[in-house]
Amino acid sequence: MIIKLATRNLFHDRARFLVTLIGILFAVLLVAIQLGMFFGARQMITAMVDRANADIWIGAYGADSIEQGLLLTGRERFVALSVPGVQEVRPLIVSFAEWRKPDQSTAHIVVVGSNKGEEGIEPWNVVEGREFPVSPNGVIVDRTYAKALGVTGIGSLAQIEGHPVRVEGLTDGIRSFTTSPYVFTSLGEAHTLTSVPQGQANFYLVKLAPGADTAQVKRELQSRLGKVFVFTKDEFRKQNLSYWLFGTGAGGALLGGTVLGLIVGTVIVAQTLYSSTKDHLSEFATLRALGSSAQYIHKVILAQAVVSGLCGWALGTVLTILISTFSGEAALPIIFTPGLAVFLLFVTLVMCTLSAVSSILKVTKIDPAMVFSR
Amino acid sequence: MTRAPILEARQIVKELGEGNAKIQALKGVSLTLHPGEFTLLMGPSGSGKTTLLSILGCILSPTSGSVIVAGENASGRSAEQLADLRRRHLGFIFQAYNLFPTLDALDNVKLALDVRGFSAEEAAKRAEESLRAVGLGHRLHSHPGTLSGGEKQRVAIARAISSSPAIVLADEPTSALDTENGHAIMELLQKLAKDDQRTILAVTHDPRTIPYADRVIEIEDGLIKEEANGAEAPVEAVGETRPAGGSGKTGRKRKQYANA
Ligand SMILES: Nc1ncnc2c1ncn2[C@@H]1O[C@H](COP(=O)(O)OP(=O)(O)OP(=O)(O)O)[C@@H](O)[C@H]1O
Ligand SMILES: [Mg+2]
Numbered sequence: 001m002i003i004k005l006a007t008r009n010l011f012h013d014r015a016r017f018l019v020t021l022i023g024i025l026f027a028v029l030l031v032a033i034q035l036g037m038f039f040g041a042r043q044m045i046t047a048m049v050d051r052a053n054a055d056i057w058i059g060a061y062g063a064d065s066i067e068q069g070l071l072l073t074g075r076e077r078f079v080a081l082s083v084p085g086v087q088e089v090r091p092l093i094v095s096f097a098e099w100r101k102p103d104q105s106t107a108h109i110v111v112v113g114s115n116k117g118e119e120g121i122e123p124w125n126v127v128e129g130r131e132f133p134v135s136p137n138g139v140i141v142d143r144t145y146a147k148a149l150g151v152t153g154i155g156s157l158a159q160i161e162g163h164p165v166r167v168e169g170l171t172d173g174i175r176s177f178t179t180s181p182y183v184f185t186s187l188g189e190a191h192t193l194t195s196v197p198q199g200q201a202n203f204y205l206v207k208l209a210p211g212a213d214t215a216q217v218k219r220e221l222q223s224r225l226g227k228v229f230v231f232t233k234d235e236f237r238k239q240n241l242s243y244w245l246f247g248t249g250a251g252g253a254l255l256g257g258t259v260l261g262l263i264v265g266t267v268i269v270a271q272t273l274y275s276s277t278k279d280h281l282s283e284f285a286t287l288r289a290l291g292s293s294a295q296y297i298h299k300v301i302l303a304q305a306v307v308s309g310l311c312g313w314a315l316g317t318v319l320t321i322l323i324s325t326f327s328g329e330a331a332l333p334i335i336f337t338p339g340l341a342v343f344l345l346f347v348t349l350v351m352c353t354l355s356a357v358s359s360i361l362k363v364t365k366i367d368p369a370m371v372f373s374r
Numbered sequence: 375m376t377r378a379p380i381l382e383a384r385q386i387v388k389e390l391g392e393g394n395a396k397i398q399a400l401k402g403v404s405l406t407l408h409p410g411e412f413t414l415l416m417g418p419s420g421s422g423k424t425t426l427l428s429i430l431g432c433i434l435s436p437t438s439g440s441v442i443v444a445g446e447n448a449s450g451r452s453a454e455q456l457a458d459l460r461r462r463h464l465g466f467i468f469q470a471y472n473l474f475p476t477l478d479a480l481d482n483v484k485l486a487l488d489v490r491g492f493s494a495e496e497a498a499k500r501a502e503e504s505l506r507a508v509g510l511g512h513r514l515h516s517h518p519g520t521l522s523g524g525e526k527q528r529v530a531i532a533r534a535i536s537s538s539p540a541i542v543l544a545d546e547p548t549s550a551l552d553t554e555n556g557h558a559i560m561e562l563l564q565k566l567a568k569d570d571q572r573t574i575l576a577v578t579h580d581p582r583t584i585p586y587a588d589r590v591i592e593i594e595d596g597l598i599k600e601e602a603n604g605a606e607a608p609v610e611a612v613g614e615t616r617p618a619g620g621s622g623k624t625g626r627k628r629k630q631y632a633n634a
Contacts, residue, residue, distance in 0.1 A: 001481070001488035001497075008476035286472040289433055290533075291461025292489040293454060368433045368457075371472055372424045372545050 002296070006303035009280055017308070020272040024312025025319070027265020027351060032320035032344055034257040036327075036334030041251070043335060044177040045244045046237045048112070052092070052121045054205035056218055057236045059229050064243040066236075067110055067178055069094045069202025076225055077204050083220050085212030090120055091201030093190040096180065100159040101150030108180040109149070111160065113190020120205065123184040129154040129169030133185055136192075140169035145181035160193045175333065177244055262351055270355035273305055277359035281366060288368040301359050309352035316348075317341050379442075380540045380573045381407040381430060386439035388425050388596075399425040401596040402439070407541065407575055412567035414584060415577045417593035423577040424545055426593065430575065431464055431543045432456045444540050461490050465534030467544035467576075471526040473518040479505060479529045480514040486533045504532040508562060524555030528562070535566060542566070544576040548583060560586040 010017050048066050049057075058080060060070035069092075080089045093113035100106050114120025116132045123132070123140045133140055139160075141149055150158065156167040160183065176182050191198055208217055214232055222230040231239060245251025277284070284297050324334040388400040399422045407413055417423050428434040429441060432448050435456070441448040444463045448456065460466075473482050480501050487497035505514055508528040518526055527547060534542050544563065548556035564586040567574040576583070584590055592599045 001485050004481065005474065005477065005485060008474075012476045282472070283474055286468075286474075287485075287489060288457065289431075289460065289466055289472075290486050290489055291457050291459075291464065293457055293461075296489055369428050371433070371466070371468055372428060 002299050002303050003307070006300050007307055009276060009300070010304055010307060013276065013279070016272050016276060020269055020308045021312050021315065023265055023268025023272065024309060024348060024352070025316050026268070027261045028313055028316025028344055028348055029319055029323075030261030030264075031258045031347060032316060032336065032340065033323065033334055034254045034261065035340060035343075036320065036324055036336050037332050038245075038251060038254040038258075039335040039337070039340065040327075040333045041177060041245065041254070042241060044175045044332075045240050047174065048094075048121060048182075049233060049237045049240060051124055052205055052233075053207065054090075055208040055214055055233060056206035056221065057229075057231045057233065058089075058204040058206060058221065058225065059202065059231070061227060061229055063202070063229065064247065065240045066094055066203075067096070067176075067180075071196060072201055072204065072228065074199040074201070076228060077201075079224050080204060080206055080221055083217060083224060085209050085217040086206055086221075087209040087212075088207040090115060090205045090207070091187060092120060092203040092205055093187065093194060093196050094202050095190070095194040095196060097161050097183075097194055099149055099181075099183065100162075102157060103150060105150070107148055109160070109183045110176060110178070110180050111190050111193050112182050112184050113187045113194070114205075115187045120187075121184075123169065123171045123174065125171045125173050126169050127172045129167070131169065133168045133189070135166065135168065136186075136189055137163070137165045138168035138185065138189070139165045140171060140184040141167055141181060142171045142174040144173070144175060146170070149181060163193055165189075165193070262347065265348075266351045266355050269305065269308065269352055270358050273301070273308075273355050273359045274362065276304065277301060277362055281363070282370065284363050285366045285368050285370045288366060289371040294364060297363050298356075298360050301363065302353065302356050305352035305356040305359075306349060309348045313345050313348040317344065378408075379406040380409050380444055381575075382442040383426075383430055384440050384442075386426065386429055386436045386441070388422070388429060388434065389437045390425065399596055400429070400436070403593070403596070403598055404439075405591060405598065407573040409540070409573050410568065410570040411573050411588045412564050412586065413573070413575045413589040413591060414587040415575060415591050415593060416579070416581075416584075417599075419579070421593050422596045423593060427543050427545050427575070427577050430541075431466060432459045463540050465537065465539040465542040467527070467530050467534050467542065467547045469546035469549055471518070471523075471530045471550075473526055473529055473533075475518050478515045478517050479510060479521070479532075482518070482529055483533045483536050487536055490537045492537070500536050501532070504536040505529070507535070507566075508532045522555070523551050524558060527551060527555070527559050531559070531562060531566070535572075538571065540572060542572065542574045544574065546578060547576055549579060553582075556580070556582070 058076050060072050063069045077089045077091065080086055093111065095111050097109055097111045098106050099109040112121055116122060127143065141151055151167050154167060158165055174182055185193065196202065208214060218230050218232055287297055320336050324336040327334040383403060383405050386400050386403040387398065389396055390399045391397055403426055415423050429436050432441065432443060443459055446459060448459055474485060477485060483501035483504060484497045487500055492500065502514065505511060508531050510525060510528050510532065513521065513525060548559050551559060560583050563574055563576060
């Protein structure tokens with residue numbers, strides 16, 4: 001009966017219910033989109049590090065993220081190879097460059113060069129063409145950026161820093177948080193296309209021997225290499241995230257939007273619930289006179305809040321799924337996972353429960369004696 | 375009426391209002407209600423009828439004096455404990471029916487039973503039974519908005535008796551109804567009061583209701599003035615205490631009402 005009374009109270013005033021739903025919907029959407037973007041951004045930012053088959057990263061000081069690698073001397077590779085527990089050390093070039101389309105217009109790109117093999121970064125999700133460039137001037141780009149790069153398909157030609165290149169493969173879904181597309185190529189070609197001299201690199205990717213202790217090898221590398229950074233894979237992921245999300249304020253803006261959505265949603269729901277409670281006050285007084293416990297009435301109000309919350313959440317989830325489906329091509333895709341949906345449900349219920357507080361305080365003060373004075 | 379009383383009020387004093395506006399609405403009222411009785415509480419406007427009813431119904435607490443409901447003393451109880459007393463022993467009927475407009479007749483009664491902790495099946499069974507008992511078996515799924523005043527009051531009566539409380543208290547149950555419906559409701563209450571597990575007390579202004587009662591208690595200015603058996607009550611005398619009373623016509627009205 002509690003649920004029945006609660007839903008009837010809600011549906012009784014359709015306009016108010018609509019406002020409630022819009023309030024919750026607004027909050028759910030805002031939170032879902034902001035968090036979805038946040039997750040989308042996280043995924044974009046860490047994709048390269050996640051994909052690289054490296055246990056430890058060596059980079060020059062000041063390289064705050066993978067896109068901002070500075071030049072290492074090349075000496076690091078040999079020092080690293082002499083450390084016990086290190087199996088392999090592979091150079092990686094990641095460098096901003098200029099891409100010139102056949103029509104002579106240009107775009108900023110990030111050249112990613114490594115050797116084919118387990119320890120580099122190979123393009124993934126290749127949907128067309130080669131898995132890895134074979135010819136000296138071969139590159140692989142992502143479909144998402146084909147238009148921006150003037151690429152019409154396999155075999156498209158362009159220039160990077162004045163050197164001719166040919167598209168040999170297309171990937172799907174390799175996005176760049178900086179919006180400068182990644183262009184994958186072999187290490188040799190990357191030396192040609194960027195200003196990184198032979199024998200040098202932006203990063204060295206360290207593969208450990210089986211059974212080696214990561215922390216210990218890291219400590220040893222750091223002490224022998226001196227003025228470079230030595231990060232485990234996980235530390236470098238975090239470094240990239242903290243640089244892009246928190247160093248640049250992008251993450252703060254997204255999370256701030258989330259909090260704002262929650263506050264606005266709570267206020268709207270609290271407001272409509274309160275006015276509904278006020279309208280039904282005489283009914284609550286009747287319930288009280290009939291002997292209902294205060295708890296029973298609180299449950300009716302909470303049920304109103306929760307039912308509104310569930311409806312708003314369901315609507316919001318459906319809308320977010322639609323939006324995230326269409327956001328695939330956007331600069332910042334929204335990643336909506338079942339986990340996020342469950343989290344949103346939880347957040348919505350917390351929000352609605354909080355909104356019920358003022359109404360519950362209101363009915364706590366009702367005097368059942370008002371039933372006789374109508 | 376030699377049975378043990380179901381409800382006892384002793385020396386009830388109730389002060390209402392604050393400061394200069396403070397008044398003594400009840401100035402030491404004692405009364406006793408027995409099972410199987412239909413009692414009327416009559417008196418002029420402002421005499422303290424509703425206040426007394428609220429106190430007997432454990433909705434208001436008296437300033438002094440005590441109320442004993444089905445053997446339990448209501449004094450010194452918290453709001454929650456008073457609600458519990460009401461839940462277990464009392465049924466209410468209001469002048470304005472106080473039904474839930476969004477629920478149909480059956481659900482209105484079921485809600486009261488749910489509040490009282492009856493299981494869903496038991497509540498459904500009892501709700502239907504009590505609606506049939508008040509003659510609304512055919513309107514179980516009608517909403518209050520579609521019911522006449524008399525029908526609404528029947529739903530309210532069904533709600534009040536559905537949990538079989540020992541005491542049913544009614545404040546002006548007929549004053550919003552026309553003569554015919556008022557008559558029917560009084561007849562129904564009279565019939566329901568015949569149950570020897572139950573006592574019914576109704577506040578009323580209307581002398582035409584007197585013939586239905588077993589007892590009439592008259593209150594004036596916060597004090598019980600007179601008590602008579604309903605059947606022998608001097609209708610005209612009681613009628614005179616009403617400010618806008620029915621004057622000479624009262625007697626005839628009483629007859630019409632009782633015999634219609
Ligand atoms: N909350 C209150 N504060 C102050 N005075 C009150 C309050 N409620 C009632 N009174 C006063 O107490 C007295 C008794 O009121 P009560 O409502 O019990 O009268 P009543 O006999 O039910 O009258 P009526 O026939 O008009 O319903 C009246 O003088 C009334 O003005
Ligand atoms: Mg009154």
